Amino acid sequence: xxxxxxxxxxxxxxxxxxxxVGLTGGIGAGKSTVAHIFEVLGIPVYHADQxxxxxxxxxxxxxxxxxxxxxxxxxxxxxxxxxxLSSLVFNNxxxxxxxxxxxxxxxIQDGLEWMKKQNSPYAIKEAALxxxxxxxxxxDVIIGVFAPPAMRIHRTIQRDxxxxxxxxxxxxxxxxxxxKMKLCDHVLINNEQTMLTPQVIALHEQLIKLSAEREx
Numbered sequence: 001x002x003x004x005x006x007x008x009x010x011x012x013x014x015x016x017x018x019x020x021v022g023l024t025g026g027i028g029a030g031k032s033t034v035a036h037i038f039e040v041l042g043i044p045v046y047h048a049d050q051x052x053x054x055x056x057x058x059x060x061x062x063x064x065x066x067x068x069x070x071x072x073x074x075x076x077x078x079x080x081x082x083x084x085l086s087s088l089v090f091n092n093x094x095x096x097x098x099x100x101x102x103x104x105x106x107x108i109q110d111g112l113e114w115m116k117k118q119n120s121p122y123a124i125k126e127a128a129l130x131x132x133x134x135x136x137x138x139x140d141v142i143i144g145v146f147a148p149p150a151m152r153i154h155r156t157i158q159r160d161x162x163x164x165x166x167x168x169x170x171x172x173x174x175x176x177x178x179x180k181m182k183l184c185d186h187v188l189i190n191n192e193q194t195m196l197t198p199q200v201i202a203l204h205e206q207l208i209k210l211s212a213e214r215e216x
Contacts, residue, residue: 019122019211020115020138024130025145026177027170028152028159030190034145035126037200046114048127052107056080062106069098091169104133112138121211131183132175141207144184146177147191 023038023045025031035045055062057080066074066085074085089096111125115138122141130136147155149171156167174180181187186206188199 018115018118018120019140019207019214021122021124021207022130022136022139022142023124023126023145024128024142024180024184025147026152026174026180027128027167028154028156029145029147029177030155030196031126031128031145033190033196034143034188034200035124037197038124038204041201041204042120043204044118044120044123046111046123046125048107048111048125048129051110051114052103055106055110056103059106062103065102066099069102093173096173100129100133104129104135108133108135108138122207128174131180136183141186141210142184143203144181144187145190146181146187147189149177151191 023031023035032047035047039045056066057063063075066080070085070088074081085099089099107127111127115123115125124143125138127133127135130139130142136142152171153164153167156162156170157164160167186203188196188203190196
């Protein structure tokens with residue numbers, strides 16, 4: 001039996017054979033890059049952000065909740081109007097928290113169901129808001145991806161073609177990176193000075209070994 005302290009919510013107990021692994025980090029840290037390396041190594045990865053977008057477009061119950069909270073204008077001819085929704089939640093903490101409180105439970109449940117279908121030594125859920133959403137109790141191991149703030153800002157500006165102000169606003173909505181990394185079981189450094197792939201391979205081998213020990 002594995003126990004993990006939750007943020008202000010007691011202890012979560014997990015009875016598992018396959019290891020459930022969380023992969024997190026702030027915007028621009030390089031979670032997707034790390035997730036891709038794990039996928040190349042043959043490990044299944046659930047990409048929470050992508051799946052949340054899918055569920056917001058396909059899950060009838062979630063769609064109805066979004067319409068109730070943000071009006072029928074949130075969908076145009078059955079298609080989520082992301083620009084409209086973004087205009088409501090950007091720089092509006094209460095509206096963003098409302099949206100997250102609606103979407104996160106559906107994504108968390110979908111991720112749990114996905115995990116049950118995997119057949120590998122371990123499987124990964126890649127999500128930026130593991131601790132913020134209170135879902136850390138799902139996992140046996142949580143991996144953090146760390147990069148210096150200036151590097152994260154630069155990467156996000158280049159990737160998303162947005163200005164610095166928008167990146168800073170998004171960063172401020174996430175848990176402080178130093179706190180987040182301290183809560184993780186393993187931290188991968190993605191600063192373009194320390195080679196990333198060898199770190200991932202070494203951790204992969206540790207997780208394979210840990211999974212084998214759990215089987216015995």
